[in-house]
Amino acid sequence: MEASIKWTDGRQFVAESGSGHAVILDGNPDNGGRNTGPRPMEMVLMGLGGCSAYDVINILEKARAKVTDCVAQLKAERADTTPAVFTSIHLHFVVTGVALKEAQVKRAVELSAEKYCSASLMLAKGGVDITHSWEIVEA
Numbered sequence: 001m002e003a004s005i006k007w008t009d010g011r012q013f014v015a016e017s018g019s020g021h022a023v024i025l026d027g028n029p030d031n032g033g034r035n036t037g038p039r040p041m042e043m044v045l046m047g048l049g050g051c052s053a054y055d056v057i058n059i060l061e062k063a064r065a066k067v068t069d070c071v072a073q074l075k076a077e078r079a080d081t082t083p084a085v086f087t088s089i090h091l092h093f094v095v096t097g098v099a100l101k102e103a104q105v106k107r108a109v110e111l112s113a114e115k116y117c118s119a120s121l122m123l124a125k126g127g128v129d130i131t132h133s134w135e136i137v138e139a
Helices: 040-062 102-116 118-125
Strands: 003-009 012-017 022-025 066-078 086-098 129-138
Touching: 022 040, 040 066, 040 086, 040 102, 040 118, 086 102, 086 118, 102 118, 102 129, 118 129
Parallel strands: 086 129
Antiparallel strands: 003 012, 012 022, 066 086
16 A cells, blocks of 8 residues: 655645545644645544444445445544544444344444454554444434
């Protein structure tokens, strides 16, 4: 896997993935940024959410669950000192579908957390306290 990060000006950068997709990263205006894109640590958090949501959908679809929507809501706490690493992250999944089974959704979230989500497992090994919850909404 590869990526490149090119500085444009101020605290703005263009990040390009090895697969050819680009995103603008920027800083807070108080720190020289212009607020034109997410902060780098927000991207880490969004990457975690995307990785885990991908797993949850993949697992549920393989189980032939009738999922119509899935939203991962993340809340993170960071250290008050430099480096301001994540200390805790909570992922809450809102899974919408037809006749979804509680046990299936629970198992999908657990499998993502314990086995499949590389981002989650990497952050947990780095000392981040990661917790999960879910709710089911009938479509």
